[in-house]
Amino acid sequence: xxxxxxxxxxxxxxRQLRLLLVATTAVGMVVAVGQPGPAGAAASGDEGLRxxxxxxxxxxxxxxxxxxxxxxxxxPLQAGQTVKVSLRWDKQEFGPELERVAHCIVTLDGKxxxxxxxxxxxxxNDGEYRGSFVVPAELAPGDCLCVLGVVAGEASDGGSPxxxxxxxxxxxxxxAPPAPSPPTAPVTSPxxxxxxxxxxxxxxxxxxxxxxxxTGPMPxxxxxxxxxxxxQALLALAGLALVLGGGAITTRR
Numbered sequence: 373x374x375x376x377x378x379x380x381x382x383x384x385x386x387r388q389l390r391l392l393l394v395a396t397t398a399v400g401m402v403v404a405v406g407q408p409g410p411a412g413a414a415a416s417g418d419e420g421l422r423x424x425x426x427x428x429x430x431x432x433x434x435x436x437x438x439x440x441x442x443x444x445x446x447x448p449l450q451a452g453q454t455v456k457v458s459l460r461w462d463k464q465e466f467g468p469e470l471e472r473v474a475h476c477i478v479t480l481d482g483k484x485x486x487x488x489x490x491x492x493x494x495x496x497n498d499g500e501y502r503g504s505f506v507v508p509a510e511l512a513p514g515d516c517l518c519v520l521g522v523v524a525g526e527a528s529d530g531g532s533p534x535x536x537x538x539x540x541x542x543x544x545x546x547x548a549p550p551a552p553s554p555p556t557a558p559v560t561s562p563x564x565x566x567x568x569x570x571x572x573x574x575x576x577x578x579x580x581x582x583x584x585x586x587t588g589p590m591p592x593x594x595x596x597x598x599x600x601x602x603x604q605a606l607l608a609l610a611g612l613a614l615v616l617g618g619g620a621i622t623t624r625r
Contacts, residue, residue: 421491425476425484425520428537432520436536437461439521445540451548452509459501459521461536466497470525471533473501478518485517497525509548516543 438460443449457475474491478484488505495501507517518541527534 418486418491420472420493421474421489422484422486424472424474424491424522424524425478425486425489428474428476428520428522429478429482429484432539433522433535433537434539436465437521437523437538439519439538439540441519441540441542443542445542447542448545449507449542450546451507451511451544454504454506455517455519455542457501457503457505457519457521459503459523459538461499461523463497463499464528465534465536466523466525467528468497470495470497470523472522472524474522475501475503475505476520476522477505478520480516480518488517507542507544511544511548513544513547516541 440458442456442458443453449455459473459475470492472491472493473495474493475489476484477488488508490503490505492501501521501523511517518539520537520539522535522537524533524535
C-alpha cells in the first residue's frame with residue numbers, strides 16, 4: 373500500500389468520525405430540549421427572567437395578545453389557590469422563533485414576584501402559552517397581584533424586535549384555609565375493675581380471718597393447789613397436833 377493511499381484512507385476515517393460526533397451531539401440536543409410544557413413558577417436564580425420582568429414592569433406592553441386568567445379578574449379568589457394564565461397571539465406577527473414568552477407577576481407597588489413568574493425561552497411561535505402560579509397563603513383579602521403577559525421576538529417583516537402584551541389583575545377575596553390540626557393519639561379505655569359489692573344497711577362485712585399464731589404457756593401468779601384444803605386450815609391442824617403431842621409426852625412422865 374502506497375503512502376498516498378494510506379493518507380486517503382486516514383482522511384476518510386477522520387471525516388466519518390467527525391460526522392458521527394456531530395450526529396450524536398444533535399440527537400442529544402433534541403432529547404434534552406423535548407417539547408415545552410406549561411410554564412410554572414420560575415427559579416429564584418433565573419437572572420434572565422428577573423431582568424426581563426423588571427423591564428416589563430417599568431414599560432408594560434398593553435396590547436397585541438389575548439390574555440385570560442382562571443379565576444378571572446373580579447372572580448372570588450382564595451389565598452393558596454392556583455391561578456392559570458393563558459396567552460394567545462397572531463403567529464404572523466413574529467418569525468418562526470420567539471425570544472421569550474412569559475407571565476410576570478407584579479404587586480401593586482411595582483415589585484416583581486419572581487417566585488410566581490414563569491417563561492418559555494426560547495419558544496416556538498405556536499401562538500399559545502399556558503402558565504400558572506399559586507397565590508401565596510400569607511396574602512390577606514384585598515391584596516392584588518397583576519399578571520403581565522409578554523411575547524417578545526423578531527418581527528415577521530425583519531424589522532426591529534417586537535413585544536406584545538396584556539395586563540390583568542386578580543384580587544384575594546378569602547384567606548387561606550386553616551392548616552389541618554396534627555393527628556391525636558387514640559383514646560384508650562382504662563382496664564376494667566372488679567365490681568364492688570354493696571351490702572344492705574342491716575348487714576356488716578365479716579371480719580377478715582387472721583391466722584392463729586402459736587404462743588407459750590402464760591406464767592401462773594400463784595402455785596396451784598394440790599388438795600381440797602387451803603393453806604390456813606392445814607397450818608391450824610399442824611399446830612393442834614403439836615399441842616396434843618406435847619401433852620401426851622408430859623403425862624407419860
